[in-house]
Amino acid sequence: MQLFFQDLVNGVLAGGILAVAALGFSLVWGILNIINLAHGTFIMLGAYITWQLFTSFHLDPFLSVPIAFAIMYGFGYVLQRGLINQVVRAPILATFLLTFGLSLLLVNLALIVWTGDTRAVSPAYSGANFTVAGVTVPWTKLATLVAALLITALMHVWLVRSKLGRAIRAMAMDVGAAQLAGVRVAHVYAVTFGLGAGLAGAAGALLSLSYSLNPSMGEPFLIKSFVVCVLGGLGSVQGALVGGLVYGIVESFASQLDVTVLGQHLSGSGLQDVIALVVLLVVLVARPTGIMGRAAA
């Protein structure tokens, strides 16, 4: 029973970061109709920005979160404005491949800049934890969860209240109508992609406290972001949050699996991508209408 609660808590703690990561992915997908295959790479870049600031200037990782957000926002804005806007109306394959190519480019640049060595961000307090009713909670992970919830809430308020947020939501409903009402499409597309990249950067900064860093660390988070989006529903803040927490819990329990099939020993902790795929397929098949049946234009 104690193990059950420990798994549950671990899942919720992990789910917060997943929610932030998936929120950026979900915005870009829901509003621009782009599957950003470089999203995982943006998360990696956010983590490395944090690592660099921590190593060079001893900056606390939590203080790096807004910096990583800002840098990645600017980067995302320029990328969309300069490159992706050129082919955003092409068949989906174009943006799929374009973001994949960008991801390959950035991962290899990161390999040159930071090498393939595994890095870690470990401030003095990183090992501290407390125990409630036999369940151990690391302080950093709890603080990460709080930060993640804060970011999600801020994002929600901004989308609902601000003028630009309204423009983004208007475009999600009808690009043509939004354009007629005076929304500058190219600019708002770039802002949206920038936000997606910024949220990925923030997620990367938060991740750097609990995961080790290497240039290919982003790929599993890309797949997880996708699963969280499908779980929670597209383009909505609440969806990403609920999906992130649910997925975090599912993964936490699944990683405890230890099965032997036909003499083959399989342990859940080595099969993260398989678990993500199974969850994805189950959701897609169990909900044949709604999210799944929607044909992309």
Added chain:
Amino acid sequence: MNRLLRGLGLGGITGSPQAFAVSLGIMALLLALPALHNGYLELTFRNILMFAAMSYGWNLLGGYTGYVSFGNVVFFGIGAYCSAVLSAHHVDSLLADVPVALVCAALFAIVVGVPILRLRGHYFGIATLGIALAAADLANNLDVLGGSGGLALKQVPQEQFSLYYYAMWAVALACMLGTFAIARSKLGYAFVAIRENEDAAQVLGVWPTRYKVTAYALGAMMTAAAGAVYAPANGFVDPSIAFAVDDNVFPIVMSILGGMGTAAGPFIGALLLAGLNEILQSQFVKIHSLFFGAIIVLVVLFLPRGIVYLIGLRGGMRRYLADRAAFRV
């Protein structure tokens, strides 16, 4: 509609006949390559032929039915591991490897294809990507497949190595002619009907699921055949080789560059890109992936309709810019 088809580089259902004739001519020349007794050239062109076969495998579903798979490398891996497992059981003949790989890939494609081909657009793409990643994950954890350590295969003696070249040549030719024949048959027209308007096709009596799964399975067989020949030629298979990211995405870029939904496009694309990649790889050993990423970005930005489109373009620069502007916001 006609203009749209031409705009996409699709003169007819098999694409430009001239391009196909040229491709066949190059294939005929390539048959004579081993006579040069140049091991390096043979290896390079065996790779090109392998990518041609994989591009044909992707093109059948992606180009003809419009369903963009982002995980076809899984079939390459199935083919490669079929040969590897057979070799581990002391069966070392391409005549056994290839048929077994074809059957396994087709079965896997049917079992997986039926549920996931109900997904459209992004959902299908990411489901296939998920399958490719999960397959690599699984192969890393299965002892039967050697886990992350991989499996070694028994090869033919060095002086008979051209056997692998001829085998890959035969696979590529079969894919090329197969695509041509399939495109001109009832199947090809059903595929294109699904691409142009799936709902309308269904109303007209084309049963989409059946044809989509057929296209997926046939493409899977082409890709698996390439994998089944590659594994013994390489002498070693592990998850990072069998499910390599490059092998997953290269065929897509090649099909686009050469012309999607044509019978010559995948071969032309493979010839250009695999050749270019070979040069890059020899010049920039460590960072050639960087250039590969840049090539993808450039192809998508400047040649989203392929090179055959560019050759057949009437109206020069103005038309090219106008076509590109259609994709911009």
